[in-house]
Amino acid sequence: MSKKVLLARPHAFIVAEMRPFLERSGYQPTRLESLDDMQSGKLGTFSGAIISTAVVSSIAAKPAEVFAALRQHYPSLPVMFAGLTGFDSTLPTIQRIVRDVHPGATILPFNGSTEQNTRLGERDVFLFLNKEDITNGAAENILRRHFR
Numbered sequence: 743m744s745k746k747v748l749l750a751r752p753h754a755f756i757v758a759e760m761r762p763f764l765e766r767s768g769y770q771p772t773r774l775e776s777l778d779d780m781q782s783g784k785l786g787t788f789s790g791a792i793i794s795t796a797v798v799s800s801i802a803a804k805p806a807e808v809f810a811a812l813r814q815h816y817p818s819l820p821v822m823f824a825g826l827t828g829f830d831s832t833l834p835t836i837q838r839i840v841r842d843v844h845p846g847a848t849i850l851p852f853n854g855s856t857e858q859n860t861r862l863g864e865r866d867v868f869l870f871l872n873k874e875d876i877t878n879g880a881a882e883n884i885l886r887r888h889f890r
Contacts (some may be wrong), residue, residue: 745789747889748819749773750780751801751808753794755826760792767882768836769889777803780815788819790889792871795825795835806839813843817870820862821887824871829870840868852881 747769755772764771769789771865779785791812793805801808805823812819823836829851840847844866850856852875861867862884869888875881 748791750791753796790820
């Protein structure tokens with residue numbers, strides 16, 4: 743049985759292109775329809791959550807609002823951010839999103855050195871995945887270590 747991953751701020755890239763990657767990695771993607779669904783408690787438990795940094799999403803809330811709601815309802819859930827841009831250009835955005843809750847957060851790209859990081863899966867460690875990272879040979883292992 744596969745583990746569930748919450749697509750907390752779906753975007754076309756996450757839904758269409760990441761779904762096969764997640765399923766190959768042993769995860770069942772569950773798409774969030776609204777922030778109210780998190781508050782209702784009807785979603786259940788997850789191994790991790792993915793937040794799109796894209797400007798548009800089927801969830802009207804901004805990435806920071808979705809992250810705040812996740813931390814309120816799932817305080818220890820491992821989180822990954824996903825987008826279409828590169829890690830270096832997205833890093834400042836992710837830092838702004840997480841800094842109030844996790845001032846000393848570690849934000850990592852999907853690369854060979856990340857695969858060896860012993861802190862994967864901790865609540866103040868965040869990953870960023872873009873479209874090109876899905877083809878990285880280490881990506882599935884990194885994801886499995888982060889979303890235990």
